[in-house]
Amino acid sequence: MADGVVSALQGRLAPCKSDMSGAAGVRISEIPPSTLIQFAAWPDALSQSGAEAARAAGLDTAPGPRRAATGSNGTLLRVEPLKWWFVGDQASFSKPAAGISTVLDLSQSRTRMHLSGPQATRLLNHVLPLDLSNAAFPEGSVASTAFHHVGVTLWRDAHDFSLFLPRSFAASLCEILIETARQYGLEIT
Numbered sequence: 001m002a003d004g005v006v007s008a009l010q011g012r013l014a015p016c017k018s019d020m021s022g023a024a025g026v027r028i029s030e031i032p033p034s035t036l037i038q039f040a041a042w043p044d045a046l047s048q049s050g051a052e053a054a055r056a057a058g059l060d061t062a063p064g065p066r067r068a069a070t071g072s073n074g075t076l077l078r079v080e081p082l083k084w085w086f087v088g089d090q091a092s093f094s095k096p097a098a099g100i101s102t103v104l105d106l107s108q109s110r111t112r113m114h115l116s117g118p119q120a121t122r123l124l125n126h127v128l129p130l131d132l133s134n135a136a137f138p139e140g141s142v143a144s145t146a147f148h149h150v151g152v153t154l155w156r157d158a159h160d161f162s163l164f165l166p167r168s169f170a171a172s173l174c175e176i177l178i179e180t181a182r183q184y185g186l187e188i189t
Contacts, residue, residue: 005033008111008170018186025119025184028177031112031162035074037086039101046082049101053084068140068155077142079153110153111170113177116160119184124161126180128154147173 009030017024037056041049050062058072062084068077074088085106115124121132127147131137141156150173153164165173178186 005108007033008167009174012171012174013188016186016188018182023185024117024187026115026117026123026181027120027187027189028174028181029114029189031114033107034112035086035088036106036110036164038079038104038106039084039086040104041082041101043082045100049082050084052101053086056086057088063140063142066142068142068157075157077153077155079142079144085153109167110164111167111174113163113165113174114159114161115163115177117184117187119181120160123177123181123184124154124163127176128152130154132156148176 007030013028013030039049039053039056053076054060054062054071057069057074057076059069059076061069063069063076063078065078065081068075070076074086077085077087079085124130124132128145130143130145137143137156139156139158143154145152145154147163147165150166150169152166152173155162155164178188
């Protein structure tokens with residue numbers, strides 16, 4: 001990823017706390033840009049592409065559908081039936097040697113938001129058509145879905161939720177998240 005990337009949310013996420021009682025139900029922050037590499041497979045080469053993506057992340061095997069796994073080099077998200085995303089640092093990613101997968105750098109195409117707090121699931125249920133209960137969407141789950149007719153990716157990690165927004169829609173979608181979150185007490189960090 002190129003150095004000096006300007007955030008799509010520059011000037012829109014000023015640290016604040018909107019709840020006067022001091023208890024924020026939702027915390028929102030932008031995760032600084034990191035490496036985001038897509039591995040896309042042809043149906044007849046799915047297992048080889050998965051192995052290639054797993055090696056890049058430092059895993060023994062690639063995660064199955066709607067799952068994520070963290071390896072020694074980064075995290076691998078299974079975002080679609082034939083696609084994985086590698087999330088990590090540029091320094092830890094080594095481009096695969098084999099030509100099995102189509103490898104595409106998406107680092108500058110997505111803005112990554114972190115949502116946490118006791119009301120984060122409730123907030124996301126306002127804008128995403130998913131069952132986000134712990135039983136249906138446990139830690140390590142991934143979903144490609146829609147947020148106001150815009151394709152987004154949601155990942156439930158050990159620290160609540162990461163929401164990947166297309167860069168060109170990030171400002172307007174972030175505004176919707178912020179305005180919706182105010183009812184629960186919002187902290188922007």
